[in-house]
Amino acid sequence: MLRLVLQRLALLVPTLLGLSVLLFLWVRALPGGPATALLGERATPAEVARVNALYGFDRPLPEQYLTWLGQLLQGNFGVSTRTGTPVLQEFWLRFPATIELTLMALLFAVGVGIPLGYLAARHQGRALDHVTVGVSLLGVTIPVFFLAFLLKWVFAVQLGLLPSAGRLSSSMIATHPTNFYVLDGLLTREWDAAWDALQHLVLPAVALGSIPLAIIARITRASVIEVQNADYVRTARAKGLRPSRLRRRVVLRNAMLPVATTIGLQVGLLLSGAVLTETVFAFNGIGSFLATAIFSLDYAVLQGFILFIAVIYALANLAVDVSYGLIDPRMRAR
Amino acid sequence: MDAVDGPLLSIRDLDVGFRTDQGTALAVRGASFEVHAGETVAVVGESGSGKSTTAAAVVGLLAPNGSVTGGQIHFQGIDLLRAGRAGIARVRGKEIGLVPQDPMSNLNPVVRVGRQIAETLEDNGVVRGPAARRRAVELLDEAGLPDAAARAHQYPHELSGGMRQRVLIAMGLACRPRLLIADEPTSALDVTVQRTILDHLDTLTADLGTAVLLITHDLGLAAERADRVVVMYRGEVVEQGPALDLLRSPRHEYTRRLSAAAPSLASARLTPARPSPPRDAPDTPDNIVEVDGVTKVFRLRGPGLLGRGRDLTAVDDVSFTIPRGTTVALVGESGSGKSTVARMVLDLLTPTAGEIRFNGRAVSGARRDRAAEVRFRKQVQPVFQDPYSSLDPLYSVHRTIEEPLRAHRLGSPDRRRERVEELMDAVALPLDLLRRYPGELSGGQRQRVAIARALAVDPDLVVCDEAVSALDVIVQSQILHLLADLQQRWGLSYLFITHDLAVVRQIADEVCVVQGGRVVESGPVDQVFEAPREGYTRALLDAIPGRSLDLGARSG
Numbered sequence: 001m002l003r004l005v006l007q008r009l010a011l012l013v014p015t016l017l018g019l020s021v022l023l024f025l026w027v028r029a030l031p032g033g034p035a036t037a038l039l040g041e042r043a044t045p046a047e048v049a050r051v052n053a054l055y056g057f058d059r060p061l062p063e064q065y066l067t068w069l070g071q072l073l074q075g076n077f078g079v080s081t082r083t084g085t086p087v088l089q090e091f092w093l094r095f096p097a098t099i100e101l102t103l104m105a106l107l108f109a110v111g112v113g114i115p116l117g118y119l120a121a122r123h124q125g126r127a128l129d130h131v132t133v134g135v136s137l138l139g140v141t142i143p144v145f146f147l148a149f150l151l152k153w154v155f156a157v158q159l160g161l162l163p164s165a166g167r168l169s170s171s172m173i174a175t176h177p178t179n180f181y182v183l184d185g186l187l188t189r190e191w192d193a194a195w196d197a198l199q200h201l202v203l204p205a206v207a208l209g210s211i212p213l214a215i216i217a218r219i220t221r222a223s224v225i226e227v228q229n230a231d232y233v234r235t236a237r238a239k240g241l242r243p244s245r246l247r248r249r250v251v252l253r254n255a256m257l258p259v260a261t262t263i264g265l266q267v268g269l270l271l272s273g274a275v276l277t278e279t280v281f282a283f284n285g286i287g288s289f290l291a292t293a294i295f296s297l298d299y300a301v302l303q304g305f306i307l308f309i310a311v312i313y314a315l316a317n318l319a320v321d322v323s324y325g326l327i328d329p330r331m332r333a334r
Numbered sequence: 335m336d337a338v339d340g341p342l343l344s345i346r347d348l349d350v351g352f353r354t355d356q357g358t359a360l361a362v363r364g365a366s367f368e369v370h371a372g373e374t375v376a377v378v379g380e381s382g383s384g385k386s387t388t389a390a391a392v393v394g395l396l397a398p399n400g401s402v403t404g405g406q407i408h409f410q411g412i413d414l415l416r417a418g419r420a421g422i423a424r425v426r427g428k429e430i431g432l433v434p435q436d437p438m439s440n441l442n443p444v445v446r447v448g449r450q451i452a453e454t455l456e457d458n459g460v461v462r463g464p465a466a467r468r469r470a471v472e473l474l475d476e477a478g479l480p481d482a483a484a485r486a487h488q489y490p491h492e493l494s495g496g497m498r499q500r501v502l503i504a505m506g507l508a509c510r511p512r513l514l515i516a517d518e519p520t521s522a523l524d525v526t527v528q529r530t531i532l533d534h535l536d537t538l539t540a541d542l543g544t545a546v547l548l549i550t551h552d553l554g555l556a557a558e559r560a561d562r563v564v565v566m567y568r569g570e571v572v573e574q575g576p577a578l579d580l581l582r583s584p585r586h587e588y589t590r591r592l593s594a595a596a597p598s599l600a601s602a603r604l605t606p607a608r609p610s611p612p613r614d615a616p617d618t619p620d621n622i623v624e625v626d627g628v629t630k631v632f633r634l635r636g637p638g639l640l641g642r643g644r645d646l647t648a649v650d651d652v653s654f655t656i657p658r659g660t661t662v663a664l665v666g667e668s669g670s671g672k673s674t675v676a677r678m679v680l681d682l683l684t685p686t687a688g689e690i691r692f693n694g695r696a697v698s699g700a701r702r703d704r705a706a707e708v709r710f711r712k713q714v715q716p717v718f719q720d721p722y723s724s725l726d727p728l729y730s731v732h733r734t735i736e737e738p739l740r741a742h743r744l745g746s747p748d749r750r751r752e753r754v755e756e757l758m759d760a761v762a763l764p765l766d767l768l769r770r771y772p773g774e775l776s777g778g779q780r781q782r783v784a785i786a787r788a789l790a791v792d793p794d795l796v797v798c799d800e801a802v803s804a805l806d807v808i809v810q811s812q813i814l815h816l817l818a819d820l821q822q823r824w825g826l827s828y829l830f831i832t833h834d835l836a837v838v839r840q841i842a843d844e845v846c847v848v849q850g851g852r853v854v855e856s857g858p859v860d861q862v863f864e865a866p867r868e869g870y871t872r873a874l875l876d877a878i879p880g881r882s883l884d885l886g887a888r889s890g
Binding site (some may be wrong): 143229230231232234236237238239240241242245249250253323327328329330 | 393396397422424427428431432434436439441443444445453454457458466489491502505506508509673872
């Protein structure tokens, strides 16, 4: 197992290197340039050239790339051309919010999706099954931003049960050593702050997690139905296994393999979906920052953020591969 | 258990129905038979005869859309159909054990085999905890699994088919049931393995006094293993009685057909091979295929990224010839390399060493010349084992048979249609099947379609890789007759790859026995069958079920 992890981590290096080249070229292929975005349409060529020289954008591309790569290896992600702050500093400010939101959404999707799919499979063809299939279809078809507005309107505006925007109530004064607000509250024992942050997470997480939930529920349902009809389940029944053991050990465990794959794929969807959800709930994550970075062609920010997302995505899928091995011994041999 | 007078298991007028879109289909109709304590009863029939459904009904494990619609099942005097879910669940595993058919799919792939037996013991209240684990090892050992203590810690995928079947036997007998239902327990295994496992099962159940309900499609095997035989056909019990009586004087017409078709009992070639004239010519024998010292080495990937690879010699210096117009069979167990030889003859694999000549020309050389390869592909056609997966499910029967004609750009559409109809006629399929799809055909019909497709381009050589292994005995016999008949009419040559010596006897002129990649014995079929020189050949022959039966005068 350790061997697999090390192998995969080693494979990550060439993957990221290749991605960095593509990313570097892609960002520069966008129309316009950071200098024009910074100085506006009426900037004189001389001014543009000055800004380009300042950031080194006048150097040959290979040289620019190598400089960037060299800095990356030293942990320097460059400086934002728009705000002038180091990219890394922006990371620590905003990424925790997005990760917190993504994790909550994933937790919601997995925590509700798997039991829902399992129950639907057990009651295949009956009312609960039809409801689940219908709801999951609805979950996939409703656009995230629409669901987000709907949730906000019902639960925050009409019922007033949950906060409608932001990461923390404005009246709440708390310290933030890690910028993961819930974690901060727990670490500093400011329980009320943790609770408040958690409440702020609920609606965005539900909105963001709805599509993954629907997909996970459907895959779980299909997978459980398939496993239920497998020969070894019949044999397990024939040998007199207790129903509880049959469900846990035989059906559920065997059905989890395709579900694990799906969950890994959802992480990417969640990260990209977070941008929209954050906007609706005025959640100060990377979403809005990334959007402005695209419009202002903030090379360093774009490159750094996307690379970072790629690493998270790769690690999430590595976690999925490790979970394969835990679920299914046949995967360990490879 | 308190002794109950009368039979251990009694099935009376059993009806089992399956709900389908077209209404309820009866899979078992009015079946009645009994199993007494300690007795072995075999239920024989082809697939779809209701034999497995009957067994499933006994333990209450019918498919979700199936249900018992009439009759009674009494086990030790208890009415199982009235016992309710909990009642049947109490009996399962503890009183009635089950050994299922396919060892590959019947073990939980994610749990160690020892644990799977231990949980059987625990859930049936025999022993728990460490004692259950120790008992599981004992049971595996008893079922004949070598090195049981170590094997108990392995997962199913780390064991061979034969070992897995032993695990399933250990599991079925774990709680010392009074009745063991063995549903085709060895059909998926090699004949020699099949024999040792059945022998072992016999001894075990005899020692324990367990009654056995043996479900099988092989009448020879049933007669050899059972005290009494129950013959089922289309959901009904058509005949039952003591095994030998039934074989010697079958009363029902279906039993007669079954016993005539049973390959294990057949004794001679279906149609005598044409005395091929060229073979008499002493100087130049006319061989369509010459396999000359062929070796195939596969490189196995080692563990890890940089792991050292390992060489596996799948075929080791194999030589044989196929005289034109005759059938040569390669027979061997799984892993013997016989299919690798077939793939090399088909030029789907290139030999590592040696040469294969077809009509005097090197086969693997054809690859370099596109036109020569097309010519070669037209002359040599394959028929594969599984008629379910070797036909494209999206092609109609007509399209399937026409496909090779199109590929080789033969004839106009009208001419092709005529040819397809001719071929349908040759393989004895009605023309109204032409518009059907493979999913709508039976296994035998599909294999006929596969044969028609192979014959469409008028090949000289047909390579049949286990072409009849997946079929029921009666259908198998029909297909073998068809192949023999086509050979006589069209002068085809066959290379027959099979694990089943009984099939060899029915179809082949010459046989090569393959073991571990080498030909250990070869010669004319009669000679090899009557006077086998090698111990391995003898073991294979002895393993054919039903061979030991003395059936007296029987017309072939």
